[in-house]
Amino acid sequence: MNLAYRDIRHNLGRFLLTCFGLSLLLGVVLSMIGIYRGLVEDALTLVRTPGVDVWVVESGTRGPFAESSRIPGDTREAIARLQGVEAAGAVTYQSIETSHKGNKLRFYVVGYELGRPGGPDQIVSGRTIGRSRYEMVADRRARLALGEGIQLGRDTFTVVGLTDGQVSSGGDPVVYVTLRDSQELQFELAPPAARREIARGTAPGNTDTINAVVAHVSPNVPADSVVISARRWKHLAATTQAGQEHILTSSVVERARKQIGLFTAILLMVSAVIIALILYTMTMDKLREIATLKLIGASDRTIIGLILQQALAMGIFGFALGALLITTIKDFFPRRVVLQPEDGLALAAVVILVCVVSSGLGVRLALKVDPATALGG
Amino acid sequence: MIVSEVTRPAPLVQVHKVSKHFGEDETRVDALRDVSLEVSPGQVVALLGPSGSGKTTLLNVIGCILEPSSGRIILDGEVVYDGRWLRSDLRRLRLEKVGFIFQFHNLLPFLNSTDNVAVVLNLAGYAAAEAKRRAVELLDYLDVAHRRDAMPASLSGGEAQRVAIARALANHPRIILADEPTAALDSQRAGIVMDLLRKVAAEQDAAILAVTHDEKIFDRFDRIFHLRDGALETETSNVFG
Ligand SMILES: Nc1ncnc2c1ncn2[C@@H]1O[C@H](COP(=O)(O)OP(=O)(O)OP(=O)(O)O)[C@@H](O)[C@H]1O
Numbered sequence: 001m002n003l004a005y006r007d008i009r010h011n012l013g014r015f016l017l018t019c020f021g022l023s024l025l026l027g028v029v030l031s032m033i034g035i036y037r038g039l040v041e042d043a044l045t046l047v048r049t050p051g052v053d054v055w056v057v058e059s060g061t062r063g064p065f066a067e068s069s070r071i072p073g074d075t076r077e078a079i080a081r082l083q084g085v086e087a088a089g090a091v092t093y094q095s096i097e098t099s100h101k102g103n104k105l106r107f108y109v110v111g112y113e114l115g116r117p118g119g120p121d122q123i124v125s126g127r128t129i130g131r132s133r134y135e136m137v138a139d140r141r142a143r144l145a146l147g148e149g150i151q152l153g154r155d156t157f158t159v160v161g162l163t164d165g166q167v168s169s170g171g172d173p174v175v176y177v178t179l180r181d182s183q184e185l186q187f188e189l190a191p192p193a194a195r196r197e198i199a200r201g202t203a204p205g206n207t208d209t210i211n212a213v214v215a216h217v218s219p220n221v222p223a224d225s226v227v228i229s230a231r232r233w234k235h236l237a238a239t240t241q242a243g244q245e246h247i248l249t250s251s252v253v254e255r256a257r258k259q260i261g262l263f264t265a266i267l268l269m270v271s272a273v274i275i276a277l278i279l280y281t282m283t284m285d286k287l288r289e290i291a292t293l294k295l296i297g298a299s300d301r302t303i304i305g306l307i308l309q310q311a312l313a314m315g316i317f318g319f320a321l322g323a324l325l326i327t328t329i330k331d332f333f334p335r336r337v338v339l340q341p342e343d344g345l346a347l348a349a350v351v352i353l354v355c356v357v358s359s360g361l362g363v364r365l366a367l368k369v370d371p372a373t374a375l376g377g
Numbered sequence: 378m379i380v381s382e383v384t385r386p387a388p389l390v391q392v393h394k395v396s397k398h399f400g401e402d403e404t405r406v407d408a409l410r411d412v413s414l415e416v417s418p419g420q421v422v423a424l425l426g427p428s429g430s431g432k433t434t435l436l437n438v439i440g441c442i443l444e445p446s447s448g449r450i451i452l453d454g455e456v457v458y459d460g461r462w463l464r465s466d467l468r469r470l471r472l473e474k475v476g477f478i479f480q481f482h483n484l485l486p487f488l489n490s491t492d493n494v495a496v497v498l499n500l501a502g503y504a505a506a507e508a509k510r511r512a513v514e515l516l517d518y519l520d521v522a523h524r525r526d527a528m529p530a531s532l533s534g535g536e537a538q539r540v541a542i543a544r545a546l547a548n549h550p551r552i553i554l555a556d557e558p559t560a561a562l563d564s565q566r567a568g569i570v571m572d573l574l575r576k577v578a579a580e581q582d583a584a585i586l587a588v589t590h591d592e593k594i595f596d597r598f599d600r601i602f603h604l605r606d607g608a609l610e611t612e613t614s615n616v617f618g
């Protein structure tokens with residue numbers, strides 16, 4: 001006869017309610033971890049999409065994502081001539097805000113050269129950009145339909161293809177346009193004063209600026225050697241793909257990571273305290289029964305078993321419910337929530353540990369109970 | 378009486394000069410002072426006395442729930458206390474030798490009648506099916522078999538008390554300690570419960586010690602001990618005994 005199970009069954013409603021509350025709490029913890037993972041993944045999508053080996057940016061910057069970088073448009077030709085470079089492409093990145101059908105929309109616009117590295121990697125519906133002007137490939141999250149026209153700057157762009165899961169590190173959906181269109185947008189959307197100076201030719205830059213050059217390197221040549229060659233130009237800086245990913249995770253994601261990490265730690269502590277409290281009151285409510293059990297000859301093992309089994313049942317059930325809940329609703333979050341099995345397992349292990357440790361409090365209480373308290377009226 | 382004194386079998390409960398005090402100095406309360414008594418198999422004995430006279434304390438000391446301050450206690454021929462506990466597993470001792478009946482039945486609220494009885498047998502190491510079979514048998518013996526699947530909350534006071542008695546009897550204890558077993562019952566039910574206890578004492582050769590205030594059931598006891606301020610005052614032998 002399992003006393004823990006019998007007691008739970010007798011107070012099933014209360015047990016389920018407790019589990020439900022716990023599951024919400026653990027669900028929040030799990031979604032925090034998922035949001036963090038999503039953040040990292042989102043931040044890395046843009047870096048990974050071109051599938052290149054080397055990034056060339058303005059010297060002294062950690063561009064093009066962590067810091068802004070502007071280099072002349074002809075840099076691409078220079079990089080393409082370096083030994084070991086198989087293909088190179090000029091790219092621009094900019095955030096723009098526009099209104100469409102009465103809604104404010106924010107996009108992260110990527111400009112790339114057709115037929116060169118830097119464009120979208122996978123089109124899930126429609127096609128890639130075919131004409132050099134006024135076509136765009138948009139991410140599904142922009143909620144634009146194929147064939148839909150959208151005004152950017154002075155021109156109307158037609159959506160010809162859709163990607164899935166392409167967002168900037170800020171969570172804005174990515175749209176791809178040709179390099180020429182993007183340069184024009186950059187000019188049109190610049191502040192009026194700067195625009196006038198560029199038009200006059202008095203500004204240091206001209207309209208043919210780009211943010212980075214991305215390059216494929218031949219498998220026989222180490223990417224590092226290309227990076228070293230590119231750095232010989234005083235106005236350029238270069239990193240490998242791994243270096244670029246590192247810059248992004250360390251600078252862009254680092255603060256968010258600390259923020260969310262701290263928050264998750266606090267949540268975990270709150271959960272631990274709440275679990276301990278629940279288990280403690282659960283034991284408190286049973287003191288008379290526990291005294292009776294002692295009186296009729298139950299061993300400490302029986303009593304510890306009763307408390308521990310209920311603690312574990314609550315923890316495991318609450319966790320499972322929480323995990324189920326978050327898995328069900330994760331796609332409704334505005335930003336990506338990535339649930340990794342190993343994170344789930346780690347949290348489950350923490351929950352079980354917390355349950356065991358917290359039930360220690362209840363166990364102590366239970367073992368101290370004087371069986372005589374069952375006798376009194 | 379004198380004849381039976383000679384042929385009386387070895388007592389089941391022997392309390393020898395047992396004292397118990399709580400606290401020290403100003404707060405010292407002498408709950409038991411040099412109490413000595415013996416109860417033989419088959420006897421149903423009452424403990425009487427005003428509130429605070431030490432009745433519950435005496436019961437707890439005999440049931441090895443409370444450690445005396447001095448004296449000697451022998452249960453079923455085994456010296457369990459002689460200035461100190463002589464057994465480390467007092468709960469096991471209780472499981473083997475002692476059954477408790479409480480004023481309020483103290484059934485486990487999450488088990489039905491049968492399982493409330495069977496749980497003791499489970500603790501004693503019976504297989505589940507055997508424990509259940511014996512539990513139902515006991516409930517039948519106590520005339521509550523028809524309520525075997527009922528949860529304690531739905532039992533009447535008398536039914537609950539009878540289930541509790543079944544539980545106290547489950548592991549064949551030869552010593553049954555009852556603290557005001559009939560206080561929560563009306564006089565008719567109290568009479569039924571007392572008759573049952575008498576039946577158990579007679580049929581199972583058990584010694585029964587019951588604390589009571591209930592004058593209506595005095596005639597159901599073989600002997601009556603009077604406690605006052607922790608000391609055993611007089612012993613009345615009951616004409617019905
Ligand atoms: N745990 C304790 N700590 C201190 N004093 C106690 C304790 N238990 C009992 N006493 C005291 O010992 C004395 C005897 O108490 P006991 O409970 O044995 O009385 P009782 O005869 O059962 O009374 P009642 O009829 O009211 O149940 C009382 O004065 C009581 O206050």
Ligand SMILES: [Mg+2]
Nearest residue numbers: 432433434556
């Ligand atoms: Mg009392």
